[in-house]
Amino acid sequence: MSTAQPFVELAEIEAARSAIAATVRRTPVNKSPSLSELLGCPVHLKLEHTQITGSFKLRGATNAVASLSDADKQRGVAGVSTGNHGRGLAHAAKAAGVRCIICMSRLVPQAKIDGIKAQGAEVRIVGNSQDEAQLEVDRLVDEDGLTMIPPFDHRAIIAGQGTLGLELLEQVPDVATVLVPLSGGGLVSGVAAALKAMRPDVRIIGISMERGPAMHECLKAGGPVLVKELATLADSLGGGIGLGNQLTFAMTRDLVDDVVLVSEAEIAAGIRHIYWQERQIVEGAGAVGVAALLSRKIESVGPVAAILSGGNIDMKQHHRVISGEDVDVTQEAA
Numbered sequence: 401m402s403t404a405q406p407f408v409e410l411a412e413i414e415a416a417r418s419a420i421a422a423t424v425r426r427t428p429v430n431k432s433p434s435l436s437e438l439l440g441c442p443v444h445l446k447l448e449h450t451q452i453t454g455s456f457k458l459r460g461a462t463n464a465v466a467s468l469s470d471a472d473k474q475r476g477v478a479g480v481s482t483g484n485h486g487r488g489l490a491h492a493a494k495a496a497g498v499r500c501i502i503c504m505s506r507l508v509p510q511a512k513i514d515g516i517k518a519q520g521a522e523v524r525i526v527g528n529s530q531d532e533a534q535l536e537v538d539r540l541v542d543e544d545g546l547t548m549i550p551p552f553d554h555r556a557i558i559a560g561q562g563t564l565g566l567e568l569l570e571q572v573p574d575v576a577t578v579l580v581p582l583s584g585g586g587l588v589s590g591v592a593a594a595l596k597a598m599r600p601d602v603r604i605i606g607i608s609m610e611r612g613p614a615m616h617e618c619l620k621a622g623g624p625v626l627v628k629e630l631a632t633l634a635d636s637l638g639g640g641i642g643l644g645n646q647l648t649f650a651m652t653r654d655l656v657d658d659v660v661l662v663s664e665a666e667i668a669a670g671i672r673h674i675y676w677q678e679r680q681i682v683e684g685a686g687a688v689g690v691a692a693l694l695s696r697k698i699e700s701v702g703p704v705a706a707i708l709s710g711g712n713i714d715m716k717q718h719h720r721v722i723s724g725e726d727v728d729v730t731q732e733a734a
């Protein structure tokens with residue numbers, strides 16, 4: 401059983417906003433003419449894929465690094481993520497002059513290694529699995545005093561992601577429904593904590609993929625369970641919520657109104673629509689809100705805002721998707 405922690409509160413999110421203001425972008429919101437027409441109500445897109453490092457993960461990582469003590473900052477931070485959290489953490493640490501070591505297994509593709517290195521982190525290649533890479537992080541924590549910064553289940557991370565909700569409310573004051581890509585639940589917990597504190601009537605809907613929707617399965621089971629990870633176009637939404645989950649499970653359960661799942665074909669249609677109609681390049685995870693709107697899975701009540709959460713997609717894969725090729729990643733190993 402996990403020990404319950406009090407939910408992240410508005411005051412922590414407001415403090416995070418000041419802490420990250422100097423180095424994190426306030427991303428724009430565009431009203432989508434095509435989706436507004438289709439849905440018969442205003443549809444706004446929060447262009448968070450234009451964030452530095454290509455995703456909102458920079459918000460949480462910057463706040464987490466800022467909340468370390470001076471002594472901890474001197475010893476540095478570590479993590480295992482090879483995706484958007486790893487990029488965000490590497491960038492945030494570098495901006496704060498803090499050493500950052502990302503450990504990864506020998507199986508990680510060179511493009512991901514280069515993406516993390518480009519943000520200024522030290523990369524340590526160890527073992528043949530994510531678990532072995534995690535052991536090296538544990539060793540760095542135990543022996544060298546580095547601080548492990550996890551991707552979602554952490555107060556400062558959630559508060560940092562919540563700053564996106566504060567911005568959104570300023571940009572779309574009359575928003576009624578917010579569509580939030582959902583994996584471990586750091587983003588949706590932060591955004592829901594911010595919005596529900598200021599506008600309790602706002603509807604928050606988490607969107608995951610049909611293939612391996614970890615938080616959805618855990619909500620159904622009534623607590624954290626192991627969920628098999630499957631290959632998906634929304635690769636940034638893969639992975640579990642952690643069996644010892646402290647915060648994001650309970651916050652998602654209590655603050656999020658609904659969870660909607662989208663298929664691989666719907667995600668591809670979302671990426672295509674966002675490219676041809678909105679002229680934006682997003683990754684699969686960033687397209688799930690639009691995918692749900694296009695497939696009419698959202699009862700559209702009032703002005704809607706969809707968070708385009710990230711843009712780090714392999715450009716060859718993006719090209720195949722927007723050209724209408726049948727892109728089936730489900731045969732690949734996760």
Ligand SMILES: *Cc1c(COP(=O)(O)O)cnc(C)c1O
Pocket residue numbers: 455457484485551552581582583584585586587588636637683685686709710711
């Ligand atoms: C991490 C990530 C998500 C999901 O965020 P959680 O806090 O894990 O729910 C959504 N979209 C993108 C692009 C991401 O990188």
